[in-house]
Amino acid sequence: MTTHTRAGRRGCVSSVRAPGTAACGTSRRARARSALAGHPGAALLLDGVIDSWLEPxxxxEDVPGLTAAGRRTRARLVLAFTRGALLDLLATGDREEVDRMVDDFIALTLPA
Incomplete structure (x- = not known):
């Protein structure tokens, strides 16, 4: 299905996407880079925004039975959650609610 975007460019819309892809078959990373193209410092931000935090x-992650790939996936989950919680705190200033959210996340993700 072809549509016209607000900018007048032709784009595509698909209700079914392959895992890891965005509309029109482009990767999410490629779309993020494209969205930030032309913004000073964006490339530097994107180049280290995930990988520089993952290894530490x-x-x-010391969960028995978890593979190296599983530890990396859990680390990404923790990183994404942490950044989201910080953004929530910055946007709302609601420290009590964010603290409750963090407590719930810890209870859900730590092994019993």
């Missing part, structure tokens, strides 16, 4: 977090 992967080293903290």
């Amino acid at each position: 977090l992967v080293g903290l």
